[in-house]
Amino acid sequence: MFRELEGAAAGTRVALAPALAALRWNSDGLVPAIAQQHDTGEVLMMAWMNREALDETLRSGRVCYYSRSRRALWRKGETSGQGQRLVSLAIDCDGDTLLLKVDQTGPACHTGRRNCFYNQADGDALVVNAAPLLSPDDLYGKK
């Protein structure tokens, strides 16, 4: 399926359903999904989807992942209020990774930062390059 599209011209259209069926899920039935803010290009986070999460995301237009720690669907923002509206979804050349362009409400990261990639290498150091915008208490309520 994906191999056949490798040499395809721009604008080539095929049915989506067989492509989703041909995704190369890992041994846990998951594929990685990169979330990118659609207008700024900021990479917000990477999480995982199973088939059910992907189907729900496409159907609802709201991004739903699969939480490996909770072993359950993870409707982004359901607890924190910081959801992701799906703008577009793309599959990579070999059908094992997704790129979601989204419109993120507030912080994408559970730490309260806009994105998860705030630990940046700088020579022999690791530097935190952003402060939380909101505290986890603000996001999830006091424990």
Added chain:
Amino acid sequence: MFRELEGAAAGTRVALAPALAALRWNSDGLVPAIAQQHDTGEVLMMAWMNREALDETLRSGRVCYYSRSRRALWRKGETSGQGQRLVSLAIDCDGDTLLLKVDQTGPACHTGRRNCFYNQADGDALVVNAAPLLSPDDLYGKK
């Protein structure tokens, strides 16, 4: 290690070596690495790194992945000439994903496209949204 940094202020610095040692490699000893063109924000590809690939990337400033199919280090561009210069490297909040900002020479994708995410969902269809810039023959030589 990463948990301790969750509430840290911007500018907090710690040593890099213990952070690299604390990365959460998967059961195959790999972490996913997202490559993003540093100036345009385009997400180019996602691949995997083992510890050796990560160390080489940081040391050389040229991106080196680990090829799961070839079970070997994959010095991006070594065969195709289309390499990635590392601009910055960041680790996510829970230490299991890398974001590489890179300067990509030519196409990042083995199909000859600039990026790997050219199969885009559009309603019930999948649409190829970019044509190859170069043919695989141009990249890898005629078979």
